[in-house]
Amino acid sequence: MTAEQGGGATHLRVQRKAADKSWVTLDGVAYRSDQRDEDRRHENNHLDCSRNDRRRQPLSHRGGKRKEAPPAPLLPPQGPAFAGWSMGDVAGVARHHHVPCAFALSLLLFMAVEYTIPMVPSTSLPLDIGFILTKSLHSVLAANLALNTVLAALNTVFVGMQTLYILWTFVVEGRPRPTIAALFMFTCRGILGCSTQLPLPHGFLGSGVDFPVGNVSFFLFFSGHVAGAVIASLDMRRARRRGMAWAFDALNLLQSVRLLASRGHYTIDLAVGVGAGFVFDVLAGKYEESRWKPAGEHRQACCSGRSG
Secondary structure, X not given: OEEEOOOOOOEEEEEEOOOOOEEEEEOOEEEEHHHHHHHHHHHHHHHHHHHHHHXXXXXXXXXXXXXXXXXXXXXXXXXXXXXHOOHHXXXXXXXXXXXXXXHHHHHHHHHHHHHHOOOOOOOOOOOOHHHHHOXXXXXXXXXXXXXXHHHHHHHHHHXXXXXXXXXXXXXOOOOOHHHHHHHHHHHXXXXXXXXXXXXXXXXXXXXXXXXXXXXXXXOOOOOHHHHHHHHHHHHHHHOOOHHHHHHHHHHHHHHHHHHHHOOOOOHHHHHHHHXXXXXXXXXXXXXXXXXXXXXXXXXXXXXXXXXX
């Protein structure tokens, strides 16, 4: 088929190929019509990317070095922030931000407690609120070592559940964040445990079936039992497994009571274990975002070991 435009010498000739692709001859040069459109799209995308790259590039010094932005001034150009505050603003903070206000009051309270509380002498046993609250339970376990062994075995099963879930998310589901968080957490726990070795709590009730199995030595600060359960629970909530998450939280609470009653950990070990679970889960998420691309490319990048 031929076509003439305006009586000129330009001729268009379209030929049908076996794959039903249209070829256009323009001034003696053959183009495939769909390929020509695709080339135009690629060219436009390339120009857009080039513009965006130029916009993102920082100013440079001579020699091609990047010019860093100057540090933020300690005194803002518009003056200190409190200069614009009014009594209504202060009242609005107290009215709408209850949690920070409560923390401010607790700061004043604990400053008064810290500066007046008597220090525990070096010759005395540590004062632990958790040990005081679980004194009766400790007496029951001390009088019934078989019960202590049963509870230790159940606690070991719970630790196995944590380990199995964290490994399952990585090996089976291809989601490495809980495993990375656990690796971060246990590495930091090992460093802190070597840095400060706390004395074994008075009245410690060990068991051969407790984890680590065999009454071997272990780090007291901080509790890996509690931190591992928190990491697993946080991942369960991200995966919308809320029933499993609540079950793990309940078992973690019972585990904490049992560890205090058996004098397996100080209260501070358990409290920091909870915080460590949150902190290392966030750090693992930051690491994951920096190394792998989101959404569809995440699984492929994780399994192949390629960084984004």
